[in-house]
Amino acid sequence: MIDEIRKLVSVNGVSGNEKNVCEYIKSQIIPYADKVYTDVLGNLVAVKRGGKKRIMLMAHTDEIGLVSTFIDEKGFVRAAAVGGVSPQNFRNCHVTFENGVRGVFVCEKNDSKMQDCYIDIGASSFDEAVSKIDIGMTARFDADTFESDSVIVSKALDDRLGCYILMETLKKMPVTDNEVYFVFTSQEEVGLRGAKVSGFDINPDVAIAVDVTVAADTPGCDSYGCRLHGGAAIKIRDASAICSASVVEALESAAREHDIPFQRDVLTAGGTDIGAVQTGGRGALVGGVSVAVRNVHTVSETASKSDIRAAVGLLCAYIEKEVENKA
Amino acid sequence: MENLKNYLFELCSEYAPSGREELLVSLERLVRPMADKLYRDRAGNLIAVKYSKIPGAEKIMLDAHADEVGLVVTGIDERGFIHFANHAGIDDKILPASAVTVLASRPLHGVVATLPPHLLKDADSEKTIKSKDMVIDVGYDEKTVKELVRAGDFIALRSVCTDLQNRLVLGKSFDNRASCAVLVQVLAMLCSVRPRYDVYMVFSAAEEFGGYGAHTAAFEIAPDEALILDTTFAVSPYTDKSKGRELGGGCAVGISPILDTHMTEAVIGVARSHAIPYQTEVMSGKTGTDADNVTCARDGVPCALLSIPLRYMHSAGEIVSLSDMENTVRLILGYVEYRGGNRIE
Structure with a gap:
């Protein structure tokens, strides 16, 4: 895990300049996808062909x-x-x-x-x-990237960690009747811009942002929120989007069925790519799977390995399921 | 229009904070027998269609957001008190001692805890408390609360609809159930006239959260025109006529650079020719309503905006005038029935 993440974070990908990150990801995922392409705004899309329902998983390639x-x-x-x-x-x-x-x-x-x-x-x-x-x-x-038994500390885990989770999910791709789009989005940190056009283009039934969320379990943090090692964080809302009740329910039941630890993520500030998909074009059902990270937007972003594994497991479990087309 | 008040009170007896519009079950029940087609889309918009009998009729979207302001549970402490954050549209200042309903696995009534004045230190009574330092007390112990309530459950303000004098009514979520009730009444009356348009009524989702509902509904429906209904600030003890509309003065027709001039003029034309009281509300740009998004859907949608004057917006003590609501019904019906057809260029 640490080696792949180290490679991902070592590539320069400040917003608008994500090309090198995309090239690296592309080189790793090509054998696993049915189709890989890049769009005008620099989103890298890997498609796994399937049935009629389209699931769009998004992780952004850019960093602040x-x-x-x-x-x-x-x-x-x-x-x-x-x-x-x-x-x-x-x-x-x-x-x-x-x-x-x-x-x-x-x-x-x-x-x-x-x-x-x-x-x-x-x-x-x-x-x-x-x-x-x-x-x-x-x-x-x-900054240096290092690990302990239980955590990884690095720059740019926001959101190369999401990219890693998407890549792992694609590699482990379960048998499913859904068509799954793995979208490595551009320009998230400057206004969810890549996701906006990619959502319009793909027109998914469900869009799920895979990103980091704030871990509120450190000294001096006086609000309730997610914690490290608390499992995959299932988003309820953030400042950009309200998750569809049906998607929250499906994610939670997938987690329960597969015995995957999870926590609910109620983020009061900050947004994710689904904010743009929910408002753009026809919109979509939206949800979020996050990993709680300490020291977000510093060079010492800290994440739990077990949470990362839980997020991969949850996405695999979710995309197997039949998509229910209701709010 | 004797049912209008009943519609309003019924719609306000339920809670539907932004993103959970499906909880407004009464709306679906009221509209179902009257609509030619009724569906809920994936954004959570409830859409009722009434087709014109005229072949090739244009499509008009009548939009009223169905969601209300609300809070969201962030955690439960070891004493069973519920911690929360603002979800959509609520000012911390109105919260202390507010009655609320937590939309948990079953609805739980509660109150935002406060310290009695007797126990307040002088310096503290001057302070404004932030919502992150407030808690909700639902009366249960920690164990029971944790069984029933989870982080991410939404919370709404609670109050009972009440008649005041002079055809004014008092309650919560009149922003924007007043407009929803108006649309239900319009739909009831459309059954006996021949609308010139195919009428798409959108009871839209999440306006208080930025309005993704109306935005995507407008994309999907692709209407030729849209009439947006919302509430606006009425003259209150703290505002004069320069900042608010008169309660009882009729609905406010919005005038703004983002709204369609021809359509707005046509609305005013209908009001004048039918002797329906109205007022105007001038805005210099964005209107803070679904119109801001609907105008920019697809290749653009001409919009006009009708707003019902309302006092004490986003509190549990909102006041509207039933006569304003009735006049809004008349104005919409007049527009849909008599204008229609070719756009006036």
Whole structure:
């Protein structure tokens, strides 16, 4: 598990620039899918042909990061946030530009906003910096990926973990009468944009977002929510979507039938790809299977291995089932 | 229209927070005998169709959202108190001591817990409490609550519909059951006239959550026009005429850059020619209703907006005027019956 995840998170895929992630995933899944294609917005779609009902599973390939906006006379690089970057969460983190140039993300003050932060690539002059990177280049945050007996700690688990879960589900693909679309979506962190067009294109009966959710089991966290090792998180609602009662029910009964641990996920802030599918075109029945992650949107995202296995098991159990076409 | 109030009170006796519109069983029961076709789509919209007898008639979508504001259970503590978060449209300030119904495996009545004034420290009485620091008390112990209630169960405000003076009524979820009741009445009366349109009544899902219901229904139905019904702010003790419509002054015809000018003029034309009281409500852009989404469905849908004035929106003490509702029925019927046919360009 850790090796596959390490490979997935090591590819640079800041929103809008997911191509390399897609290429890697494509190389791994081609033997398992009936058809693999990429659409205009950069969604990678793997289809497993089947019956009349279409299930769309989505995990986003993009990660939050930075985009260079300005290089000052001393060669320091100013940047803007791509997606939900809280500068303080990334203080002094290593970054890597899409062309491989490395640097350090620095906040000038304790309460710096993005405009008070810069990337130091070690250039001694404006000219040297300009020769290394261009304005408009994205940079990802870097950190080591490691595991303990029970958890994995890494950058970009949001949502390469979802990508991993989709890939595993495809590889284990159970016999089913449903047609299943494994969609590795682009631009989720900047407004669920890939999912919007992919949902319209595929027009599924059911769409399920496979993403991370917030683990609310750490010191200082005063709200109720999911916990690590609590099992696959079955989404009830988030800020972008209300899950269809029939899908929640089907996921829960699939989990019970296969003895898969699960917890209910009631997320009060943040959205997922199903928010775009629920509103777009004809819409769809929607649901979500998540993995609770500590320290979301930092380089130390922490997830439970047993939760990851539960999520794969749950998706396999669900896609076997007959889809009930009611809200 | 003697049934209109009954329709309203019946529809408000049930709870259907955004995303769980199927819980509004009374709506289905009322509409079923009157519609040519009735179905619930996968977004949770209830759609009632009344076909025109005129061949090639255009399609009009009459939209009223069926959902109401609500909360959602996030957890249950070791004393059996229910913790919750806002799900759709509720302001924390109105919550302390509110009567609520938790839509658990069976509906549980409860109250948002508060500290009596006797026990409040002076400094605390000034503070506004956030919903994450409030709990709901349903009276049961931890074990029983955990058997009945789960994270993700929805919660609605609870109150009983009451007559006030001057044909005003008081209750919860008049936003937007007042419009739903109006549509039920329209449907009842359409049975005895010849509509110029194929009428698609959409009792839409999740307007209070952003309106995916109306958006996808408009895509699926692809109407030639849509008339959106909702409620709007009435003049209240805290607002004057610059910010609200008169209760009892008739429904408010929306005027906004996003609404269709010809259609809006035609609605006003019908009101004038039939001597139906109406008022206007001017908005500078988005209307905060299903119209915002329906206008942009497919290649665009011309929309007009009718809003019933309402006081104390999104609380358990909403007030509307029955005469405004009746005038809204008349206006819609007039539009559907008499305008129709070719669009006026």
